[in-house]
Amino acid sequence: MRSKNGAGGRVSFIQAARRRQIIAAAIETVTAVGYGQASLARIAEHADISKSVISYHFANxxxxxxxxxxxxxxxxxxxxxxxxxxxxxxxxxxxxxxxxxxxxxxxxxxxxxxxxxxxxxxxxxxxxxxxxxxxxxxxxxxxxxxxxxxxxxxxxxxxxxxxxxxxxxxxxxxxxxxxxxxxxxxxxxxxxxxxxxxxxxxxxxxxx
Missing domain, CATH: 1.10.357.10 (Tetracycline Repressor, domain 2)
Known part of the structure; x- marks a missing residue:
C-alpha cells in the first residue's frame, strides 16, 4: 500500500478504506459491463472519484x-x-x-x-x-x-x-x-x- 508520509494509523486506515472502495467499484463495474469494458475511467466514475485517485492507490x-x-x-x-x-x-x-x-x-x-x-x-x-x-x-x-x-x-x-x-x-x-x-x-x-x-x-x- 502506498503512503505519502509516515503519519501512522489514521492515514493507513483512510488509505485502506479508499482501496476497499475502489475494489468494490471495480467489482461492480466488471459485473455490469464486463472485463473488457471495465476501464479505470468507468471504475472511477462508478466510485464517484477521479481517475487520479485510483492511480494513487494502484499502479494500473x-x-x-x-x-x-x-x-x-x-x-x-x-x-x-x-x-x-x-x-x-x-x-x-x-x-x-x-x-x-x-x-x-x-x-x-x-x-x-x-x-x-x-x-x-x-x-x-x-x-x-x-x-x-x-x-x-x-x-x-x-x-x-x-x-x-x-x-x-x-x-x-x-x-x-x-x-x-x-x-x-x-x-x-x-x-x-x-x-x-x-x-x-x-x-x-x-x-x-x-x-x-x-x-x-x-x-x-x-x-x-
Missing part, C-alpha cells in the same frame, strides 16, 4: 483487477476457515468445505461473477492466465483433506486429485446455474453435493 488497471481477485479469494478462504476448523474428521471437513463455499457464493454473487470474469480473461504479456497457479490453491487444500481421509481409513481408495477437481467443478457450477436460475435454493444444492460426494468417498464395507 491490471494491478487493480489482480487485487480484486486476491482480496475476494482471501476473503473466501477466511470465511471457510472456522467451518473447516470446527470439524474433527475428514468427512466432516469435506462436508464443511462444500457447504461453506456455497454459503459464501450465496452472499457474494456480484463479487464472484466479477472474479470469474477477471480470472477467465486476465492474461500476462505472454498470453498465459495470470491466476492459473493461485486458482489451484483451494484444490490443493481439498486434495490434502481427501488424502488425510484415506490415510485415516475414512475414505475408500481413489485418486484425490481427480475427485478434488470434480468437487471443485461441481461447486463452481452452482454459481453459473444460480446466475441463470435465481430461484435456486443454494443450501439445498450444497446438501445434495455433500450427499453425492459423501457416497463417492464412502468406504464400502469389506473393501479398501
Amino acid at each position: 488497471k491490471d494491478d487493480l483487477l489482480e487485487q480484486v481477485v486476491v482480496q475476494v479469494i482471501d476473503d473466501w478462504a477466511a470465511f471457510m476457515k472456522p467451518y473447516l476448523d470446527a470439524e474433527t474428521t475428514s468427512a466432516g471437513r469435506l462436508a464443511a468445505y462444500i457447504r461453506s463455499r456455497i454459503a459464501y457464493m450465496r452472499d457474494n454473487q456480484t463479487r464472484l461473477v466479477a472474479v470469474a470474469e477477471i480470472i477467465v480473461n486476465h492474461r500476462a504479456p505472454d498470453g498465459k492466465p495470470v491466476f492459473a497457479e493461485r486458482d489451484a490453491v483451494p484444490v490443493a487444500d481439498l486434495v490434502a483433506t481427501l488424502r488425510a481421509g484415506q490415510q485415516a481409513g475414512e475414505f475408500r481408495a481413489f485418486d484425490p486429485i481427480v475427485l478434488a477437481m470434480t468437487i471443485t467443478q461441481a461447486i463452481d457450477g452452482a454459481l453459473t446455474y444460480w446466475a441463470e436460475h435465481p430461484g435456486t435454493d443454494l443450501a439445498a444444492y450444497g446438501d445434495e453435493l455433500v450427499t453425492l460426494f459423501g457416497l463417492a468417498t464412502e468406504k464400502t464395507r469389506g473393501k479398501p
Whole structure:
C-alpha cells in the first residue's frame, strides 16, 4: 500500500478504506459491463472519484483487477476457515468445505461473477492466465483433506486429485446455474453435493 508520509494509523486506515472502495467499484463495474469494458475511467466514475485517485492507490488497471481477485479469494478462504476448523474428521471437513463455499457464493454473487470474469480473461504479456497457479490453491487444500481421509481409513481408495477437481467443478457450477436460475435454493444444492460426494468417498464395507 502506498503512503505519502509516515503519519501512522489514521492515514493507513483512510488509505485502506479508499482501496476497499475502489475494489468494490471495480467489482461492480466488471459485473455490469464486463472485463473488457471495465476501464479505470468507468471504475472511477462508478466510485464517484477521479481517475487520479485510483492511480494513487494502484499502479494500473491490471494491478487493480489482480487485487480484486486476491482480496475476494482471501476473503473466501477466511470465511471457510472456522467451518473447516470446527470439524474433527475428514468427512466432516469435506462436508464443511462444500457447504461453506456455497454459503459464501450465496452472499457474494456480484463479487464472484466479477472474479470469474477477471480470472477467465486476465492474461500476462505472454498470453498465459495470470491466476492459473493461485486458482489451484483451494484444490490443493481439498486434495490434502481427501488424502488425510484415506490415510485415516475414512475414505475408500481413489485418486484425490481427480475427485478434488470434480468437487471443485461441481461447486463452481452452482454459481453459473444460480446466475441463470435465481430461484435456486443454494443450501439445498450444497446438501445434495455433500450427499453425492459423501457416497463417492464412502468406504464400502469389506473393501479398501
